[in-house]
Amino acid sequence: xxxxxxxxxxxxxxxxxxxxxxxxxxxxxxxxxxxxxxxxxxxxxxxxxxxxxxxxxxxxxxxxxxxxxxxxxxxxxxxxxxxxxxxxxxxxxxxxxxxxxxxxxxxxxxxxxxxxxxxxxxxxxxxxxxxxxxxxxxxxxxxxxxxxxxxxxxxxxxxxxxxxxxxxxxxxxxxxxxxxxxxxxxxxxxxxxxxxxxxxxxxxxxxxxxxxxxxxxxx
Ligand code: G3P
Numbered sequence: 001x002x003x004x005x006x007x008x009x010x011x012x013x014x015x016x017x018x019x020x021x022x023x024x025x026x027x028x029x030x031x032x033x034x035x036x037x038x039x040x041x042x043x044x045x046x047x048x049x050x051x052x053x054x055x056x057x058x059x060x061x062x063x064x065x066x067x068x069x070x071x072x073x074x075x076x077x078x079x080x081x082x083x084x085x086x087x088x089x090x091x092x093x094x095x096x097x098x099x100x101x102x103x104x105x106x107x108x109x110x111x112x113x114x115x116x117x118x119x120x121x122x123x124x125x126x127x128x129x130x131x132x133x134x135x136x137x138x139x140x141x142x143x144x145x146x147x148x149x150x151x152x153x154x155x156x157x158x159x160x161x162x163x164x165x166x167x168x169x170x171x172x173x174x175x176x177x178x179x180x181x182x183x184x185x186x187x188x189x190x191x192x193x194x195x196x197x198x199x200x201x202x203x204x205x206x207x208x209x210x211x212x213x214x215x216x217x218x219x
Pocket of ligand 1: 006026027028130132133164165166184
């Protein structure tokens with residue numbers, strides 16, 4: 001399973017990349033705003049830190065505009081940058097064009113299994129269902145991942161399911177159990193996934209006993 005970081009903060013990306021488990025990065029206009037940096041400059045820097053797919057999102061609402069923006073991003077930025085496209089009819093048409101040109105895409109803002117399947121049929125490399133934002137409406141976002149994985153099991157689909165809008169470590173565990181190909185999450189969740197109180201407690205005990213071994217001159 002691929003683990004992506006959902007951020008445009010290069011310090012966080014360096015921190016998690018150093019763990020040797022980072023497979024890619026997703027950004028969106030809100031994350032670029034939060035970084036306070038120039039869009040292309042920050043995406044270029046991210047693409048230099050992580051060799052996996054780096055999603056850069058188009059902001060045009062029409063197909064021609066999305067295609068023009070996506071081609072400009074591909075021309076200006078490193079090869080590992082892929083084009084993130086909203087899951088609209090216009091976005092589907094742009095995805096189809098990028099697929100024909102051999103350009104990888106991530107179709108985002110997916111909220112139903114039907115949308116996911118249509119994006120896959122249009123040739124998306126990744127589809128991004130948003131879990132947390134469904135939870136926010138009082139429904140269970142994880143049901144969407146389960147539905148999509150059920151559909152994927154019935155057909156020969158090469159598009160990867162990229163679970164997004166992940167809010168806590170349990171979301172990640174459930175995505176793993178459901179067989180989602182990829183999960184994108186904030187750095188905070190990477191840290192939470194690595195933390196266990198029994199690891200800390202066990203380490204504390206080992207260190208205390210080792211200090212006694214050293215004090216006895218037996219180290
Ligand atoms: O990459 C988009 C997605 O992960 C957004 O998450 O927390 O803003 O719903 P969130």
